[in-house]
Amino acid sequence: MRVVRFHAPGDVRIEEAPEPVPGPADVKIRVRACSTCGTDVKILNFGHHHIVPPRVMGHEIAGEVVEVGGDVTGWAPGDRVQVIAAIPCGRCAECRRGRMTVCPNQVSMGYHFDGGFAEYMVVPHNVLDVDGLNRIPDGLSFAEASVAEPLACVLNGQSLAAVGEGDDVVVMGSGPIGCLHVRLARARGAARVFLVDLNRERLDLAAGLVRPDAAIRAAETDVVDAILEFTGGRGADVVITAAAAGAAQEQAVRMAARQGRISFFGGLPKDKPVIALDANLVHYRELSIVGANGSSPRHNKDALRLIAGGAVPVADLITHRLPLDRALDAFGIVARGEAIKVTVEP
Structure with a gap:
């Protein structure tokens, strides 16, 4: 399969990789949409202290379940899903107080785990452990669902304010x-x-x-x-x-x-x-x-509902849709400010 992989600042490659295999508590999805943001451009240019290369990029993810681990319940091939980006531990003092956005043990898709600029990816058990794999409501496109992650961050910020x-x-x-x-x-x-x-x-x-x-x-x-x-x-x-x-x-x-x-x-x-x-x-x-620092799993669920219910429409904000082999073009469009939202559709 093809992936967009970070190797070093200024060195991001579209290359072939073997399809990932889910562990017993993981879920494998076929990525249908992964939207880009300014953070992707920063990673391209400067890297990130949480990324140990090589790493598949992408954290605004929506797709379709193709395989579930033997220990996973409640999910089946064909389910349409959105994946949280920021993954709290769910166990620390902050998480137990409901402050998951400031979890000191937080890990992230596309940083600590391979992300969504790929044809297939594994949703690690860390996501499922905090209820961070969300069903996409009927009638909502994969591209729109991928925008739930940034909207979740916006929802956190406006709730705090x-x-x-x-x-x-x-x-x-x-x-x-x-x-x-x-x-x-x-x-x-x-x-x-x-x-x-x-x-x-x-x-x-x-x-x-x-x-x-x-x-x-x-x-x-x-x-x-x-x-x-x-x-x-x-x-x-x-x-x-x-x-x-x-x-x-x-x-x-x-x-x-x-x-x-x-x-x-x-x-x-x-x-x-x-x-x-x-x-x-x-x-x-x-x-x-x-x-305002990211979002919690609950914010992602609420964001999906806001989009699906029409309270916060996002389809018209997706001004560019590009295939995976043009992901680097997508980063350039974002860097130059020529778009609102650019979505990569593997």
């Missing part, structure tokens, strides 16, 4: 995650959602799909002033930084309304993780700043 009825929400970053944030905020009852990006072409592409109440080009206007003007000087109830930019985080604090919530959703580059924070704004306005 308590996005709700009547909120004015700012989403900074108009990539696929930003688009999902816009749609989920609307589904959660936000009154208005504003989308911000530096890149005019990417912002225009995203705004044409998700239709924010306003699309603000940060390279051409002062974003804080624009949000204050839109909100009558009050500021935004929630600001989500879906971009790896310290400047966006600093602006988020300045544009938040009193008792506003700020989600540092996008991590910063490891060589520039420190920002200038006006602590008096946080103090006097009673602001809340929350992080």
Whole structure:
């Protein structure tokens, strides 16, 4: 079978590999869709400290069960499934408290285990142990189901930031995650959602799909002033930084309304993780700043339901579908910001 395998930074190859064999507690699937994200591009260029090469990449996975291990119950060939990416241990103090997103023993598909840029892959027992293999609802395509993983991360972030009825929400970053944030905020009852990006072409592409109440080009206007003007000087109830930019985080604090919530959703580059924070704004306005780190198995199930029920449509966000032998082209499209979501369909 063909796989997309990471060997070293700058060295990702499409090559032949033997079909994997599931262990007694594992499930083997035929991969039908594996969507790409910016993390895949980072791995291509820089590797990752959790990846010991060679490693098959890909973590936004949907497929069809073809074989189950002898100890597995409840699954059978032909079942359509979505696979979680981040796998908590389910046993540590954090997991027992329901805080699976911050499990210190977390492992991940495409990092510690071979991922979904392949014709076939094994879903390890670690996934099944935490109920992380999910049935795809009837009527939902494999490609749409693969987007449940990033939506699960977005759902975690908005739950932590308590996005709700009547909120004015700012989403900074108009990539696929930003688009999902816009749609989920609307589904959660936000009154208005504003989308911000530096890149005019990417912002225009995203705004044409998700239709924010306003699309603000940060390279051409002062974003804080624009949000204050839109909100009558009050500021935004929630600001989500879906971009790896310290400047966006600093602006988020300045544009938040009193008792506003700020989600540092996008991590910063490891060589520039420190920002200038006006602590008096946080103090006097009673602001809340929350992080967001991946998703739990429950978030993935909820994301599938939101997509299948039409609350958060994703089909139109999949702007490119490519075969496995064009996976490197997919990474290039993502890196250049020419797409919203690129899905590889082995």
